[in-house]
Amino acid sequence: MKSAVVVFPGLNRDRDMIAALGTISGRAPAVVWHKETELPDVDLIVIPGGFSYGDYLRVGAIAARSPIMATIRERAAKGVHVLGVCNGFQILTEAGLVPGVLMRNASLRFVCREVRLRVETADTAFTRGYAQGQVITTPVAHHDGNYFADANTLKAIEDNGQVAFRYAEGTNPNGSVNDIAGVLNRERNVLGLMPHPENLIESAHGGLDGRALFAGLLQVA
């Protein structure tokens, strides 16, 4: 698998993501600065987590207007897989690449803890390493992870099976509607995900549950 990690100023889980992709695929991802307009020929584009532009405006809003985003949008339309984690998810919603928005956590506080996630569909490149209905553990660490979509959009998302992961066992940490933790675009090649699978891929992390997401993507030619 050839991958690229896109870096915006203020992201801070870029190093975690680069390490995870390198560890699991055995091949270091290309690192692309947000002002670029070119992307190498890759199978997977990742926007990692952090606080692009300090989250000083609406989260992800400024990054979504960076030059690189037009290129990402083109590649996504061609079927290249795009994963946005945490701030990356927020950027994807702001760019319109996945539906919905992420609001401030219902508690109004930053939350960092392990949550349980139920895999809602195994029928995507991102989730085929899991079984449908499987419940896994992942850490979350965010201030704005409260997923929301209007009733029509929500119905469409649910009807099309675009929910990839849901918070399970009463562990919804942020008030997300329908416990949504990860959502796909209609074509199922773009995933926005609030939790951090990249922080749970080695026994040193205290668990391996995040590994299968990347391992599944590895099968992308």
Added chain:
Amino acid sequence: MTFDNHREITPDLVADHGLKPDEYQKILGLIGRTPTYTELGIFSAMWNEHCSYKSSKKWLRTLPTTGERVIQGPGENAGVVDIGDGQAIVFKMESHNHPSFIEPYQGAATGVGGILRDVFTMGARPVAAMNALRFGAPEHDKTRHLVSGVVAGVGGYGNSFGVPVVGGEVEFDARYNGNILVNAFAAGLVDTDKIFYSKAEGVGLPVVYLGAKTGRDGVGGATMASAEFGDDIEQKRPTVQVGDPFTEKRLLEACLELMATGAVIAIQDMGAAGLTCSAVEMGAKGDLGIALDLDRVPVREAEMTPYEMMLSESQERMLMVLHPEKEAEARAVFEKWELDFATVGITTDDLRFRVTWRGEEVANLPIKELGDEAPEYDRPWTQPTVVAPLAENDIPQMEVAEALLKLVGGPALSSRRWVYEQYDTWIQGNSLQRPGGDAGVIRVDGPNPHKGLAFTSDVTPRYCEADPYEGGKQAVAEAWRNLTAVGAEPLAATDNLNFGNPERPEIMGQLVEAVRGIGDACRALGFPIVSGNVSLYNETNGQGILPTPTIGGVGLIDDWRRSARIGFAGEGECILLVGAPDWWGTHLAQSIYMRDLFGRTDGPPPPVDLAMEKKAGDLVRLLIRDGHASAVHDLSDGGLAVGLAEMAMASGIGAVVNQLEGGDPIPQFFGEDQGRYLVTLKRDFVDTFYDEIYPYAGVFAPWIGNTGGTELVLGKARPIAVTDLRSAHESWFPTYMAGEIAA
């Protein structure tokens, strides 16, 4: 705009700058004329307590600061310690107490920002953070607001910057009602051949300003922090700085990129006293003068005066001396990160600190004297009174199980989850032990994938109040013990000394004795102090805080696969009390049991036997490193009962523990005797331990019980379900913060 640099320097103006009349006389003697207004501001910035350590310097010199692994001791932005494989750990702890009380979110946030900057100024990438927070009584009107603001501020800055919080402390005591403590610790990783220092070298080189623009925030902050609070505290809000973690994160990346180009000769962050302090330190250390042209300083507002520019404490700024031929390359790095880059001065050979503004020289001072000739005081101090021990039969009674549930579910010992879940503890992917254990542990990126580092922050202020010498010793010993309890070799420490007004002899006595205790313990345990900070004048309307010399300790783990955690590792394992006195626990005075259940704070704290401390610790570390200890926890607040409860709660596994016949169970279970650890061993190793290791250890280590079941059974006490312990432990903090405990 009218700015009169030659306004009359009246005694009132001098006093407003926190300078005493004799200090002003010293200034007159040094420069041979009346200072200008800007110069007066510069002196007040350099000579305040916060920057000059004028009351504490004499005593700080007595601390051990060297060791085989120490690369840099106190005097730089942070201490540096060798951790092998060409790597070093850079760390320091610093207070942001006064600003955090005035404006908790920004005060705490900029405290975190300041300490992170101290670390990456030396070329290190921050890899771990901790914070030691002390608030007033839970029932005090302001406490919830301060807890909420400080925790959000620490998280808001650190989470955005991207450094994992691995440990810390949160404590409540009415003595912090008017002065909370926010002590922030940061550690960074650097290659030993890529460490950067603040000493400028070379004449005629560009002095470059980097980072954020200079604004009016924080003008006079360090001077404010060097005075007591009175009823006018709300008026001090403008002296608090405003943090911008997004800029700090860019500054980190830009500085590390710039350092890699080889352009940097010297670097100093602008912290307390901003541009003044950073420029003077760089010049004075390198025996050079500095000439600054303030018209080149990037400013947020057009009409800033030179006085404001020199005293601004705007955050996220750096000063560097660069190789002139690399200036273009350096500028490109900063432009990439969209940060200001301006050549604002030049190094000179005249040993003067010269500042010009709009063509006028507004300051011209001898640079060495500004720092080196700062007043130093040998303030009068009184020996703290010796407290009488409790009478032997003075043991207030409570049923053991009831007392334990109250303690683990009370303000002092309840879970701090509500706090640490607001901090990112996973980021960087190297957190091996997150908050909640004895010490935070991270994996070290680099040539040895199994190398780890441990971090802890400790002090027991009520012990320091009762006996500052023993309390100082205890703070060091507990930090050393917590590092040992995860299997680390304690390397070195940083001290953050928080006290009241040093002009009061009894407060000065606390400082002197606590520092003596810290020094003795550091020497005995081979645990030097490599950096630190002193925060005095923590008083409001004459009421001082508890003496609080916080110790931040760092330890090295050769192989993190052989480290220990506090949770019981399995059923049917044997529990040993390593380092116990004959009666397991005996010392009840100053315990949490006495204070929180009976409102008693009389009597002396438990003494620390440093020789025994070392023996017990070395034994525990050996058991961990040889892979025999399956779980380890040191005993501190709440004694044996609380220690066992914490091991049970962390694992969900219960235990049955004996009690000694013929003695009172209260001191056995709740005494806070020092130098003790709980260690679990597999049943089939216990005989080997007692036959082959124990005879040579020189410490008492009785086998006191076994793990198993779902209840904690302490001697003849009513058994308590581990789930009940957990529910009491977890509920206090969230319930309190939701406003549901009047307390």
